[in-house]
Amino acid sequence: MKAPSPVPTVLDGLDPWSMTGTTGALMLADGSGGAVYLDRGRLTYAEAGDVCGMNRLLTASGRMTAETLRGALATSADPAGIPAALARTGRISAVEVEALCLGALYAALLALATRRVPTRFDLGARHEWGVVVSVDLAAARTELDRRRNALDEAWPDPAVDTAIVTPVRRIDGHQVALTALQWEIVVNSGRRRTPADLARLLGRDTYATRLHVRRLVRAGLVAAPVPENLGTVVPETPGTGSLDAPPPAIGRSSAVTGSGHRIPPAPGPAEPTTAASATAAPTTPEPLAAEPASTMVAPERRTVTPVPAVRRGEDVPTGQAARTGQTPRTGDTARDARAAEAGRERAGAAAAPPALPRRVPRAESVPAAPADTFEGSTNSDLERIRNGLRALT
Amino acid sequence: MELDSENCLRQIMTIHGVLGASLVDYQSGTTIGSAGREPDGGGQVTAAGVAGVVQAALSGAAFAAPGTTEHFDEIVLTAGNGYHLVHFVGRRADTLLVLYVWLDRLLGNLAMAQRRIHSLVDGPVPV
Numbered sequence: 001m002k003a004p005s006p007v008p009t010v011l012d013g014l015d016p017w018s019m020t021g022t023t024g025a026l027m028l029a030d031g032s033g034g035a036v037y038l039d040r041g042r043l044t045y046a047e048a049g050d051v052c053g054m055n056r057l058l059t060a061s062g063r064m065t066a067e068t069l070r071g072a073l074a075t076s077a078d079p080a081g082i083p084a085a086l087a088r089t090g091r092i093s094a095v096e097v098e099a100l101c102l103g104a105l106y107a108a109l110l111a112l113a114t115r116r117v118p119t120r121f122d123l124g125a126r127h128e129w130g131v132v133v134s135v136d137l138a139a140a141r142t143e144l145d146r147r148r149n150a151l152d153e154a155w156p157d158p159a160v161d162t163a164i165v166t167p168v169r170r171i172d173g174h175q176v177a178l179t180a181l182q183w184e185i186v187v188n189s190g191r192r193r194t195p196a197d198l199a200r201l202l203g204r205d206t207y208a209t210r211l212h213v214r215r216l217v218r219a220g221l222v223a224a225p226v227p228e229n230l231g232t233v234v235p236e237t238p239g240t241g242s243l244d245a246p247p248p249a250i251g252r253s254s255a256v257t258g259s260g261h262r263i264p265p266a267p268g269p270a271e272p273t274t275a276a277s278a279t280a281a282p283t284t285p286e287p288l289a290a291e292p293a294s295t296m297v298a299p300e301r302r303t304v305t306p307v308p309a310v311r312r313g314e315d316v317p318t319g320q321a322a323r324t325g326q327t328p329r330t331g332d333t334a335r336d337a338r339a340a341e342a343g344r345e346r347a348g349a350a351a352a353p354p355a356l357p358r359r360v361p362r363a364e365s366v367p368a369a370p371a372d373t374f375e376g377s378t379n380s381d382l383e384r385i386r387n388g389l390r391a392l393t
Numbered sequence: 394m395e396l397d398s399e400n401c402l403r404q405i406m407t408i409h410g411v412l413g414a415s416l417v418d419y420q421s422g423t424t425i426g427s428a429g430r431e432p433d434g435g436g437q438v439t440a441a442g443v444a445g446v447v448q449a450a451l452s453g454a455a456f457a458a459p460g461t462t463e464h465f466d467e468i469v470l471t472a473g474n475g476y477h478l479v480h481f482v483g484r485r486a487d488t489l490l491v492l493y494v495w496l497d498r499l500l501g502n503l504a505m506a507q508r509r510i511h512s513l514v515d516g517p518v519p520v
Contacts, residue, residue: 061487083397093514095398096483099418099425099490106423143423146441150422175459179451180487181420205489208420 010036011113011141017041017121018137025125030117036109037130043140044130045101046108050196051206053108054129057100060203064091079131100205101132107207110144147207155214155224163225165189165198165213172220181212186221398426401513405494408509410501412475414494415439416482419447425490432474432495443479443493446470467507476503480510 014026014036021041028034036046047053052060059066068089076085083094135143151158167186178186184202185195193201199209216222396404398416405414406428413429422444431439450468470477476496481488492514496506 063487093483094396095401095416095425096490098398099416099423102423102425103418103421103489106421146422177452205418205421208418211421 007116007118009114009116010034010119011109011144013119014038014043014137018043022121022123023126024121024123025127026119026121027125028112028115028117029120032117034108034112034115035127036112037125037127039126039130039134042134042136043105043109044132044134045127046105046112047127048108048111050200051108051111052104052196052199052203054101054104056200056203057104057205058086058092058203060201062203064089073128079128082129083132098133101129102135103205103207104129105133105135106140106143106147107205109140110147110207113144151211151214154211155217157224159225159227160214160217161195161210163194164191165193165195165216166191166223167216168221168223176221179212181208182216182221185209185212185216189222396513401492402426402428404513405492405510408494408496408501408506410497410499411506412495412497414492415443417443417491417493418489419444419491420489430495432477439493443491446479447491469503469507471498474498476501476506478503478506478510480514482514 010026010028017024017026017038018041023039023041025038026036032049034046034048037044045054055066055069058064058069064072064086068091069086072085072089073082075088076082083097086092086097087094165185167189181204184204185198188198188201195210195213196206198204198213199206202209213222217224402414402416405411411429413427413431415427415431416425417423417440418425422440424440427439433439433442446468447465450465465481467481468479470479475498478492478494478496480492480494482490482492492510494506494510496503
């Protein structure tokens with residue numbers, strides 16, 4: 001727990017209003033547009049700036065047009081009749097309206113709950129959608145805990161929630177089964193949208209989208225974001241079809257996360273691409289550049305060691321790691337420059353075989369420490385890596 | 394279906410042999426409402442269990458040939474303590490809810506219960 005702060009969290013700020021059975025809205029005074037609506041002490045609706053709200057859930061998902069929605073809302077004289085009025089359009093059932101509303105409430109509440117910002121309470125304020133569901137604060141706390149646990153279980157690094165969703169270029173296998181939501185995420189990510197952007201674009205529940213993105217990361221279908229102090233993500237695109245790729249700067253700036261103290265156990269073949277460009281490692285004594293794709297005969301696709309430290313050849317006894325470790329050591333400045341060139345002029349590298357994503361650490365920020373004291377990883381991570389390497393030899 | 398969740402569950406509970414029912418958002422694992430008994434006695438576990446069953450079915454590559462789309466109408470689990478029905482609610486394109494029904498194995502009639510659930514949940518909604 002954090003030390004006591006003069007400003008309570010938004011969730012704690014709701015306590016007195018809930019206990020006294022007040023009707024109104026707790027507004028966040030930080031200009032984010034966050035608000036939680038209460039009706040006689042029970043939560044009825046919540047909005048947060050980056051969370052998909054009811055109107056968008058209904059229209060952007062393709063369920064109904066904005067006109068249909070407006071028409072249905074207008075025909076409902078009694079606000080409590082909104083679900084039934086929407087059901088009469090034939091586009092959605094009343095139960096689904098409830099489910100969407102509850103989902104929007106919890107998703108926004110999850111985004112707001114732990115924030116410590118000044119708030120004000122508007123007595124008597126009501127929201128258009130604040131009549132469909134109502135939950136008491138204790139039940140909401142239980143549900144928020146459940147959701148946090150589910151997110152943690154799917155993938156423990158919260159950096160995924162704010163990073164660009166970057167599906168891997170190739171899968172490690174013959175086929176993959178995707179649910180409808182996963183398909184939407186993968187197809188619409190465009191390598192420039194965050195999970196929240198995707199939810200808003202697709203009209204999907206923001207929490208469900210985040211959860212599914214985390215699961216995709218765990219499955220190795222979406223690249224895990226790289227913490228800032230360990231490496232720089234530069235999407236390396238195959239020689240052909242690279243024109244639709246976004247400029248690397250976008251991926252780089254948003255994949256960067258504030259904390260970045262830990263590399264989550266990333267699946268090996270799904271590593272994000274890093275090409276050591278001249279700007280990425282200017283002061284490296286032993287450049288850790290990946291070989292330029294054009295000179296790579298057989299890329300080490302099955303490297304099972306996501307932690308950069310193991311790539312430092314001589315520390316690691318196994319053959320595979322030694323091979324990957326030796327590769328950069330044979331490199332010289334000319335090759336390094338070619339790698340940078342390959343990164344800049346991707347279209348020019350048409351002859352290059354497509355290389356799978358690979359992460360290369362930023363040399364100045366990663367101390368040349370022995371593998372077992374590498375501070376970015378937990379002991380269990382290293383234990384697993386060591387076991388994996390042992391199994392390979 | 395113009396029924397709200399409470400009325401919907403009340404109707405389900407009138408089906409002969411139904412021990413309990415709940416509406417679960419299977420993508421987020423959130424319970425929208427529940428009625429009657431639950432196998433484990435706690436709604437959290439039931440919702441998580443239902444969401445887990447749905448995820449397992451959806452992610453089972455064995456059911457879908459590569460390159461084709463597939464959808465589910467219902468999952469039926471036959472267990473020692475009864476039939477567990479997981480019925481997908483709503484239009485095929487964007488279902489987000491499942492109706493979970495726990496049916497007593499001796500008192501309940503699986504086929505009848507399925508028909509009632511289908512007509513109650515899917516009837517007026519165009520597919």
